[in-house]
Each structure stands twice: as structure tokens, then as C-alpha cells.
Amino acid sequence: MKGGKEEVNNTKNSKKRKRGSKTTNKEEEKKKKLSTTNVPQTKCTSSSVGKSSKPVSFLDKMKARLSGGHFRMINEKLYTCSGEEALNYFEDDPSLFNMYHVGYQEQMTHWPEQPVNIIIQWLKDHSPSLVVADFGCGDARLSRSVKNKVFSFDLVAHNSSVVACDMANTTLETSSIDVAVFCLSLMGTNFPSYLCEAQRVLKPGGWLLIAEVKSRFDPTNGGADPNNFSKAICELGFYSVSKDFSNKMFILFYYKKKEKLKSKKEIKWPSLKPCLYKRR
Numbered sequence: 001m002k003g004g005k006e007e008v009n010n011t012k013n014s015k016k017r018k019r020g021s022k023t024t025n026k027e028e029e030k031k032k033k034l035s036t037t038n039v040p041q042t043k044c045t046s047s048s049v050g051k052s053s054k055p056v057s058f059l060d061k062m063k064a065r066l067s068g069g070h071f072r073m074i075n076e077k078l079y080t081c082s083g084e085e086a087l088n089y090f091e092d093d094p095s096l097f098n099m100y101h102v103g104y105q106e107q108m109t110h111w112p113e114q115p116v117n118i119i120i121q122w123l124k125d126h127s128p129s130l131v132v133a134d135f136g137c138g139d140a141r142l143s144r145s146v147k148n149k150v151f152s153f154d155l156v157a158h159n160s161s162v163v164a165c166d167m168a169n170t171t172l173e174t175s176s177i178d179v180a181v182f183c184l185s186l187m188g189t190n191f192p193s194y195l196c197e198a199q200r201v202l203k204p205g206g207w208l209l210i211a212e213v214k215s216r217f218d219p220t221n222g223g224a225d226p227n228n229f230s231k232a233i234c235e236l237g238f239y240s241v242s243k244d245f246s247n248k249m250f251i252l253f254y255y256k257k258k259e260k261l262k263s264k265k266e267i268k269w270p271s272l273k274p275c276l277y278k279r280r
């Protein structure tokens, strides 16, 4: 019986072994497939890091998706609250600012041209003696790229050259600035108060440069009428020098502050619709 059992067992074992070897073969085939078609499984292990030339692992994709979601959430918040609320939001958790800017920079890589570069070029084409205020400077690229004296403001100071504040209330002296720049930064629901601040700090004859997302000025799609926006700015005490609609993604407005300001009347500002980024 023993021998018989053993025989049976042996047969079972050999069957098991056969099945086992089949499974092993299948698993090996699967592994091979994964290693050639599905980088994630291999890239997540530390031993395989850097072996594949494909940089995107499953983990990387998940991280990107998560940070993309965070970026869109923070972005929506900034477009739907006041500057003061936004300041408190980032004061509570300054890491959100970094998260926002990583996502923002990623979005910018899909734009054929970045408006900040156009403004940098504009400054390079003018006298370096012009004193500049960059309202909503982000990572302060502008100040790093020109010879001018630049005062940079944002809700969080990316570096020591930036003053952290709500740009509706800067520390600048009245009539002390030659160029005020708003590059994609008219985000808060109280954006007119940022423009009032620019009007206060600009010297008579000083420049106001605004770059904004084109879709915010598309009246056929819920955006503001650019003429109404311009009219409001002129009533604030500026005259329009030029507008540039040639770019697919953004509009540029160039104004100068009037030498003499008329008595203030109530200005009818159009609302600017939020610029919400789609999931890619």
C-alpha cells in the first residue's frame, strides 16, 4: 500500500510539478510581457530604477494624476475667491502654493508661447531704468530675466526677492513705478482692486501691461467683452495704447496712466470668468 500510495503521490506530485511548471512558464511569459509593454511593474522596484529609458512608471502616472487634480482644485479656488481669502488659504498651508506652481508650469509647457516671455522682451526693448512692479509674479521669472529694478509680489514668497501679500495692498509708494505688470494674475473675484492699486503706485504716464487667458475674454463663451474691460480700465485713469489678440492662448493689453485724473465715478467692471484647466 505504501508503495502504491507513494506511486499515487508521485504521480500527483509529478502532475503538480507539470501544472507548476506550466504556471511558471505562464508567469514568466507574463513577466516578459510586462517588462516590455508595461513599465510600471518593473519601474516601481528600486532595483530597476534607471534601467528603462521610458521615464513614466505607474507610480509616476498616479502621482502626476494626483498632483494634476490638486493643481486644478487650487487653481479653481484662486479664481473663485478674493485675494484676501487666497492669502489666508496659502498662509494656512504654503505647500499648496508650490503644488499650484508645479501644475501651472506643466500647463504652460502646452502653450506655444508664454506671455511672461513677451513681457520680458517688451522690457528688454525699453529702457532698463524703468522701475517695474510685477503683480502676481509666481516664481519671479520676470525679475530674474531683466536688468530693471523689479518689485515682485505674490501670495507666497517663492524667494527672498518676492514680497508676500495680497496685491490689492502693496507696500509701494504712490506714483513710484514706471511699469505695472499683471501676467495671468487677475485671478481673484476682486480683481478691480488690484488694478486700482496699480493705478495708485504708477507714475503719471506709467505703463500698465496685462496678459490674460484669451477664453476669459470670449463673450461668445461666457467671457467678458474685451471692450468693456478696456472701457473700465480707461475710466480708472488709463488710456489704451494697444491690444494684441494674435496669440491663440492669451491677450495682451497695453495702457498708459493719464497725466491728469478726472474725479472718480463708479466703474462698471465686467466679471472675468475663471480659467479652469481640463484634465489631460
Ligand SMILES: C[S@@+](CC[C@H](N)C(=O)[O-])C[C@H]1O[C@@H](n2cnc3c(N)ncnc32)[C@H](O)[C@@H]1O
Binding pocket: 078, 082, 083, 084, 086, 104, 115, 116, 135, 136, 137, 138, 139, 141, 153, 154, 155, 156, 165, 166, 167, 168, 182, 183, 184, 185, 187, 188
Ligand atoms: C497664473 S500665475 C502667473 C505667474 C506669473 N505672473 C507668470 O506669468 O508666470 C498667477 C499668480 O498670481 C498670484 N496671485 C493671484 N492673486 C493674487 C493676489 N491677490 N495677490 C498676490 N498674488 C496673487 C498667484 O498666487 C499666482 O502665483
